[in-house]
Amino acid sequence: xxxxxxxxxxxxxxxxxxxxxxxxxxxxxxxxxxxxxxxxxxxxxxxxxxxxxxxxxxxxxxxxxxxxxxxxxxxxxxxxxxxxxxxxxxxxxxxxxxxxxxxxxxxxxxxxxxxxxxxxxxxxxxxxxxxxxxxxxxxxxxxxxxxxxxxxxxxxxxxxxxxxxxxxxxxxxxxxxxxxxxxxxxxxxxxxxxxxxxxxxxxxxxxxxxxxxxxxxxxxxxxxxxxxxxxxxxxxxxxxxxxxxxxxxxxxxxxxxxxxxxxxxxxxxxxxxxxxxxxxxxxxxxxxxxxxxxxxxxxxxxxxxxxxxxxxxxxxxxxxxxxxxxxxxxxxxxxxxxxxxxxxxxxxxxxxxxxxxxxxxxxxxxxxxxxxxxxxxxxxxxxxxxxxxxxxxxxxxxxxxxxxxxxxxxxxxxxxxxxxxxxxxxxxxxxxxxxxxxxxxx
Ligand SMILES: *Cc1c(COP(=O)(O)O)cnc(C)c1O
Numbered sequence: 001x002x003x004x005x006x007x008x009x010x011x012x013x014x015x016x017x018x019x020x021x022x023x024x025x026x027x028x029x030x031x032x033x034x035x036x037x038x039x040x041x042x043x044x045x046x047x048x049x050x051x052x053x054x055x056x057x058x059x060x061x062x063x064x065x066x067x068x069x070x071x072x073x074x075x076x077x078x079x080x081x082x083x084x085x086x087x088x089x090x091x092x093x094x095x096x097x098x099x100x101x102x103x104x105x106x107x108x109x110x111x112x113x114x115x116x117x118x119x120x121x122x123x124x125x126x127x128x129x130x131x132x133x134x135x136x137x138x139x140x141x142x143x144x145x146x147x148x149x150x151x152x153x154x155x156x157x158x159x160x161x162x163x164x165x166x167x168x169x170x171x172x173x174x175x176x177x178x179x180x181x182x183x184x185x186x187x188x189x190x191x192x193x194x195x196x197x198x199x200x201x202x203x204x205x206x207x208x209x210x211x212x213x214x215x216x217x218x219x220x221x222x223x224x225x226x227x228x229x230x231x232x233x234x235x236x237x238x239x240x241x242x243x244x245x246x247x248x249x250x251x252x253x254x255x256x257x258x259x260x261x262x263x264x265x266x267x268x269x270x271x272x273x274x275x276x277x278x279x280x281x282x283x284x285x286x287x288x289x290x291x292x293x294x295x296x297x298x299x300x301x302x303x304x305x306x307x308x309x310x311x312x313x314x315x316x317x318x319x320x321x322x323x324x325x326x327x328x329x330x331x332x333x334x335x336x337x338x339x340x341x342x343x344x345x346x347x348x349x350x351x352x353x354x355x356x357x358x359x360x361x362x363x364x365x366x367x368x369x370x371x372x373x374x375x376x377x378x379x380x381x382x383x384x385x386x387x388x389x390x391x392x393x394x395x396x397x398x399x400x401x402x403x404x405x406x407x408x409x410x411x412x413x414x415x416x417x418x419x420x421x422x423x424x425x426x427x428x429x430x431x432x433x434x435x436x437x438x439x440x441x442x
Contacts, residue, residue: 005380048434049427050363051405055225055341055388056197058255059395061299061439064292068257073288080278092287099294106231106297106304107246109239109263111270114290115282116260119224119249123149124158125262126191126245128276129269130218133160135190138183140175143374144168145196149222156193164189170372173200173331177207184211194243195222198369198386200330200337202236209242220245227261228253228390229339231300232308239265245273253311253340253390255438256296257289299439307438310398311340314389317399318342321406326414330371330384342387345371349413352382359385361419362412363426364405395433404429 023031046052077092078085081100084093096114103112116122131137139150148154152163164187167179175194184192192212194203205221212219221238227248229235238246244266251258262273300307319336323329328345329336336342346355352368359366369386370379392401408426411417435442 045363046365049423049430050365051408051426051430052391053364053366053387053389053405055367055386055390056249056252057388058228058251058253058390059436060255060257060292060296061436062441063439064256064295064299067292067295068288070288070291072291073286075287076284077287078278078283078285095287095294096290099290099297102294102297102301103261103263106301107239107263108237109246110265110267111263111273113262113273113277114259114293115277115285116262117282117286117289118258119222119247119252119260120149120155121281122247122249122260122262123147123222124155125273125276125281126193126220126222126247127155127159127161128280129272130220130245131156131159131161131191135161136164136187137161137191137193138164138166138180138187138189139193140168140196141165142376142379143370143372144170144173145198145370145372147195147197147222147224149224150193150195161191166192166194168372172334173372175204175208177204180208181211184215184217188215189217192217192219193222194219195224195226197225198341198343198372199225199339200341200343201334202338205236205238205241205243218244220247222247224249225252225341226339228255228300228304229308229311231297232304232306234308234312235339239263244269250293250296253308254296254300255307255390255394257292259286259289259293261293302440303438307393311389311393312338313399314393314397314402315340315342315387318387318389318402318406321403322409325406325410327409340388340390340393342389343369343371343384344387345384346413347383352385353380355385355413358412358419359409362408362422363430364408364412364422392433394436394438396435396437397433401433 077089081093081096099114100112137156140146150156167176167183169176209219221243223246226235246263248261250256250261315337319329319342323332330343349355356366356368366385366387368382369384370382371384374383408422412419412422
């Protein structure tokens, strides 16, 4: 199980102590300037100079970003569309109805809820709606990309569920369906949770759904990462293939504001899900975010197919380009990836943590990541990194630029060029990609 280590707590305390000392010398207005300075520096660095390859991140369109600071950001709309605690919500009702209907159209489903402020909260709703304390839940283990949402240290554990691993084939990076059938028949889970933070290929969802039906279990896809890919027709249509519920983060491949969506088709689930959503988990659910989400959904309807297809083409090219340059990229035998993600084993380059730190010094941002052959015990010493192509694709980069990115990474990690030197070239390269595409602003 993941816990916070003593080292992490010590580092946090040290940073807070240093900041507290600095603050003691500032008046409130200087403190305000300090905040603005930090935000500007981050915008200049991460927003203009870096190649951001963090798989969970995406850029919003200028219109969606503007909506986050609209007048709506100060309004409250607790309750259901058309049935609120507060008066004065006429336009908020119209806006939220638009958001829900756009989500239903984009995901071709009967029900959608937009009120969850994150993917994690959406998953919490599923656990409260579809399980009871003590129920068995089957989910993917962490080295296979399993997210804390569906494990003992997240919502599933907080609900009091027992967690059993879905058998996973680390070489093929997919579920071992026969082993799953045997284990599921033994465990008799109430809920089967598919989905992971490291997803390279679609799941054998139809086969698993058949087994779920035989055992009377619900099956849901935590599609946090894949929501945009599903919308753009680049990942399996989870609800169409039988998932009872699809949840996801709206700020990952969907490229909207950070938040959550819950999607389903079966009216029999509506009462339970709605109860867990409101009043269970939502109160002031950030209507400015809902406005930005509605616009992002419209963008996906118009541009999603082309945008998501380019994301997958880019990740496949980035993976191949790294492999050609000698990197140990996962799943070379099956085309590396069919999503926005690429997984690279970097034990020989110093491990995931050191590699991610070194690349960040070169203005290339990735995350350390457990690899499927890591053990849960070495969760804080992961031997890989995970790359995602969502952001660079929305900035207009294509296959040729993926070759250049692989070159930059090779120079830092293999050729031994000082990262500070590569950083200058990365910033110059990034200079040519400053405009967000696949949106009505473009
Ligand atoms: C990112 C992620 C989440 C959490 O989503 P947030 O929107 O960050 O709360 C849940 N499940 C999986 C599989 C994820 O990758």
